[in-house]
Amino acid sequence: MRLTECLLDAGRQVQLLYSQAAQVVAAMELDLQLPGSAEAAQAQLxxxxxxxxxxxxxxGRQQWTAPVASGSNPPQALVVCPCTTGTLASIAHGxxxxxxxxxxxxxxxxRRQLILVVRETxxxxxxxxxxxxxxxxxxxVMPANPGFYYQPESVDDLVDFMVARILDHLGVEHDLLPRWGADR
Structure with missing residues (x-):
């Protein structure tokens, strides 16, 4: 959710897709109840x-007419975050x-940019x-392994590390973290 927040704050258009597993994780980890209907989720988010x-x-999960489902209208980039190993397997095998x-x-x-933030260990x-x-x-493939060399003080700092790395790869400016060597 932090990635979506940062992209929106940067003025980017965001097309959000989420799985049933994401609904469970959002409820457990973020205390956020995502509705099953795409329209209701869009209004809420x-x-x-x-x-x-x-x-x-x-x-919606089965909304096959969505622009992202067609090569004639693909987005510039797609980030699957987090990416389960089940989703990884599906993508790997088409x-x-x-x-x-x-x-x-x-x-x-x-041949567009695809970033998979795999969350498993x-x-x-x-x-x-x-x-x-x-x-x-x-x-x-970008495993959700945050760096500790910048001495994070909270879980939010760890999340921001990963989001910063994703934003870097997307070419989106941010100030979530100091750049390596900038303060040395």
Whole structure:
């Protein structure tokens, strides 16, 4: 959610896709109840993030007519954050059971930027093979492993580290962290 907040604050258009697992995680970790309907989620999240009208678009899991489902209208970049190892496996093997998988498949086939923030530990040999497969196909795998060298003081600092790294790869300016060597 912090990534979405930062992208919206930077004035970016955000097309948000979320899974049933994301609904569970949002409830458990953020105390945020995401509605099942895309329209209700869009209204709730637009208000939650104080987004401008039309700046945030939420699509349903099976909304196959969404622009992100077609190579004729792919976004510039797609970040799957967090990316479960199940979603990673689907993407690695071209299985499009939901809109997230399909959007990732479109990004790979159109040679667009795809960032997968894998959240699992430890990794099995199967997970590592799937990471290699998607990397060879053009994705960037970014495990959710924050750095401790900048001495974070809170969980929010750890989250900001990961969001900063994602924003760097997207070319979005931010001031979430000091740049390495800037204060040395």
């Amino acid at each position: 637009t208000e939650h993030f104080h987004a401008e009208p039309g700046q945030l678009q939420v699509y 299985i499009s059971d939901d809109l997230i998988d399909r959007a990732a498949d479109v990004m790979l086939k159109e 430890p990794f099995s040999a199967i997970h590592l093979q799937n990471m290699l497969t998607v990397t060879q196909a053009g994705a960037l």
